[in-house]
Amino acid sequence: DPWYPRVLTHCAPTxxxxxxxxxxxxxxxxxxxxxxxxxxKTGEVxxxxxxxxxxxxxxDFTSEYGKTQVLLRLKGExxxxxxxxxxxxxxxxxxxxxxxxxxxxxxxxxxxxxxxDAPDDYAALRDVQKKKVVYTCVYNVSILILYPPPLMWxxxxxxxxx
Numbered sequence: 278d279p280w281y282p283r284v285l286t287h288c289a290p291t292x293x294x295x296x297x298x299x300x301x302x303x304x305x306x307x308x309x310x311x312x313x314x315x316x317x318k319t320g321e322v323x324x325x326x327x328x329x330x331x332x333x334x335x336x337d338f339t340s341e342y343g344k345t346q347v348l349l350r351l352k353g354e355x356x357x358x359x360x361x362x363x364x365x366x367x368x369x370x371x372x373x374x375x376x377x378x379x380x381x382x383x384x385x386x387x388x389x390x391x392x393x394d395a396p397d398d399y400a401a402l403r404d405v406q407k408k409k410v411v412y413t414c415v416y417n418v419s420i421l422i423l424y425p426p427p428l429m430w431x432x433x434x435x436x437x438x439x
Protein backbone atom coordinates (compact mmCIF):
# COMPACT_ATOMS: atom_id res chain seq x y z
CA ASP A 278 0.00 0.00 0.00
CA PRO A 279 2.33 2.78 -1.19
CA TRP A 280 1.88 6.31 0.19
CA TYR A 281 3.06 8.20 -2.89
CA PRO A 282 0.00 8.08 -5.18
CA ARG A 283 -2.19 9.62 -2.47
CA VAL A 284 0.06 12.23 -0.87
CA LEU A 285 1.31 15.55 -2.18
CA THR A 286 5.08 15.13 -2.28
CA HIS A 287 7.65 17.93 -2.43
CA CYS A 288 11.33 18.01 -3.19
CA ALA A 289 12.47 20.49 -0.55
CA PRO A 290 14.97 22.84 -2.20
CA THR A 291 17.15 25.33 -0.44
CA UNK A 292 17.09 28.75 -2.09
CA UNK A 293 19.46 31.52 -1.08
CA UNK A 294 17.85 33.96 -3.52
CA UNK A 295 14.10 33.31 -3.48
CA UNK A 296 13.40 36.27 -5.77
CA UNK A 297 15.09 34.37 -8.61
CA UNK A 298 12.74 31.36 -8.44
CA UNK A 299 10.56 32.79 -11.21
CA UNK A 300 13.31 31.75 -13.64
CA UNK A 301 13.64 28.15 -12.43
CA UNK A 302 14.06 25.76 -15.38
CA UNK A 303 14.96 22.51 -13.64
CA UNK A 304 15.90 21.04 -10.28
CA UNK A 305 19.31 19.54 -9.48
CA UNK A 306 19.87 16.38 -7.45
CA UNK A 307 23.10 14.47 -6.89
CA UNK A 308 22.73 10.96 -8.32
CA UNK A 309 24.90 9.36 -5.61
CA UNK A 310 23.42 11.09 -2.56
CA UNK A 311 20.94 9.30 -0.31
CA UNK A 312 17.58 11.03 0.01
CA UNK A 313 14.57 10.20 2.16
CA UNK A 314 10.85 10.84 1.90
CA UNK A 315 9.32 11.89 5.21
CA UNK A 316 5.94 13.27 6.34
CA UNK A 317 5.55 16.81 7.67
CA LYS A 318 2.83 18.27 9.89
CA THR A 319 0.69 19.40 6.95
CA GLY A 320 0.23 15.80 5.80
CA GLU A 321 2.49 16.34 2.81
CA VAL A 322 5.72 14.45 2.16
CA UNK A 323 9.11 16.12 1.69
CA UNK A 324 12.15 14.68 -0.06
CA UNK A 325 15.57 15.78 1.18
CA UNK A 326 18.76 14.40 2.70
CA UNK A 327 18.49 12.74 6.11
CA UNK A 328 20.50 15.56 7.69
CA UNK A 329 18.16 18.21 6.28
CA UNK A 330 15.09 16.25 7.38
CA UNK A 331 16.42 16.12 10.94
CA UNK A 332 17.12 19.86 10.84
CA UNK A 333 13.53 20.45 9.71
CA UNK A 334 12.28 18.21 12.54
CA UNK A 335 14.04 20.54 14.99
CA UNK A 336 12.31 23.50 13.29
CA ASP A 337 8.94 21.96 14.11
CA PHE A 338 8.12 20.75 10.57
CA THR A 339 7.35 17.20 11.72
CA SER A 340 4.59 15.97 14.02
CA GLU A 341 7.10 14.93 16.69
CA TYR A 342 9.73 17.53 17.56
CA GLY A 343 13.24 16.40 16.61
CA LYS A 344 12.13 13.15 14.96
CA THR A 345 11.51 12.12 11.37
CA GLN A 346 9.61 9.12 10.09
CA VAL A 347 11.35 7.71 7.02
CA LEU A 348 8.78 6.55 4.48
CA LEU A 349 11.23 5.72 1.73
CA ARG A 350 14.98 5.80 1.10
CA LEU A 351 16.10 6.77 -2.38
CA LYS A 352 19.33 7.34 -4.25
CA GLY A 353 19.37 10.53 -6.28
CA GLU A 354 19.70 8.51 -9.49
CA UNK A 355 16.24 7.04 -8.82
CA UNK A 356 14.78 10.55 -8.96
CA UNK A 357 16.41 11.65 -12.23
CA UNK A 358 13.99 12.90 -14.87
CA UNK A 359 11.08 13.18 -12.43
CA UNK A 360 8.54 15.82 -13.42
CA UNK A 361 8.00 18.55 -10.81
CA UNK A 362 5.74 21.55 -10.43
CA UNK A 363 7.64 24.68 -9.43
CA UNK A 364 4.91 27.08 -8.31
CA UNK A 365 6.68 30.35 -9.05
CA UNK A 366 7.74 29.56 -12.62
CA UNK A 367 5.67 30.04 -15.73
CA UNK A 368 6.39 26.45 -16.82
CA UNK A 369 3.83 23.74 -16.21
CA UNK A 370 6.54 21.18 -15.46
CA UNK A 371 10.26 21.19 -14.73
CA UNK A 372 12.46 18.11 -14.34
CA UNK A 373 15.15 16.80 -12.04
CA UNK A 374 18.64 16.59 -13.53
CA UNK A 375 21.97 15.38 -12.12
CA UNK A 376 24.53 17.78 -10.67
CA UNK A 377 27.65 16.21 -9.23
CA UNK A 378 28.78 19.16 -7.08
CA UNK A 379 25.86 19.03 -4.62
CA UNK A 380 26.97 18.27 -1.06
CA UNK A 381 25.00 15.96 1.20
CA UNK A 382 25.89 17.99 4.30
CA UNK A 383 24.84 21.41 2.96
CA UNK A 384 21.25 22.52 2.48
CA UNK A 385 18.67 19.89 1.58
CA UNK A 386 20.54 18.21 -1.28
CA UNK A 387 17.85 19.56 -3.62
CA UNK A 388 18.89 22.61 -5.62
CA UNK A 389 16.76 24.90 -7.73
CA UNK A 390 18.26 25.77 -11.10
CA UNK A 391 17.94 29.33 -12.31
CA UNK A 392 20.37 29.66 -15.23
CA UNK A 393 19.34 33.27 -15.88
CA ASP A 394 20.64 34.34 -12.46
CA ALA A 395 23.28 31.77 -11.58
CA PRO A 396 26.33 31.25 -13.81
CA ASP A 397 26.95 27.85 -12.16
CA ASP A 398 23.44 26.70 -13.10
CA TYR A 399 23.91 27.90 -16.66
CA ALA A 400 27.29 26.13 -16.95
CA ALA A 401 25.94 22.92 -15.42
CA LEU A 402 22.92 22.90 -17.73
CA ARG A 403 25.13 23.47 -20.78
CA ASP A 404 27.43 20.66 -19.58
CA VAL A 405 24.49 18.26 -19.27
CA GLN A 406 23.32 19.23 -22.76
CA LYS A 407 26.80 18.77 -24.28
CA LYS A 408 27.10 15.33 -22.71
CA LYS A 409 23.53 14.29 -23.50
CA VAL A 410 24.51 10.76 -24.52
CA VAL A 411 26.11 10.13 -21.13
CA TYR A 412 23.16 11.57 -19.22
CA THR A 413 20.52 9.76 -21.25
CA CYS A 414 22.33 6.42 -20.97
CA VAL A 415 23.71 6.59 -17.42
CA TYR A 416 20.80 8.35 -15.72
CA ASN A 417 18.02 7.31 -18.10
CA VAL A 418 16.97 10.93 -18.64
CA SER A 419 15.05 11.74 -21.81
CA ILE A 420 16.89 14.00 -24.25
CA LEU A 421 13.84 16.30 -24.32
CA ILE A 422 14.20 16.94 -20.59
CA LEU A 423 17.75 18.21 -21.13
CA TYR A 424 16.46 21.20 -23.07
CA PRO A 425 14.20 23.31 -20.88
CA PRO A 426 12.26 26.16 -22.49
CA PRO A 427 14.05 29.44 -23.22
CA LEU A 428 14.88 31.43 -20.13
CA MET A 429 13.00 34.59 -21.01
CA TRP A 430 11.67 36.46 -23.99
CA UNK A 431 11.82 40.25 -23.83
CA UNK A 432 10.12 42.42 -26.42
CA UNK A 433 12.09 45.49 -27.37
CA UNK A 434 10.12 48.77 -27.56
CA UNK A 435 12.93 51.13 -28.50
CA UNK A 436 15.06 51.86 -31.54
CA UNK A 437 18.16 50.58 -29.76
CA UNK A 438 19.29 47.00 -29.71
CA UNK A 439 17.94 45.06 -26.71
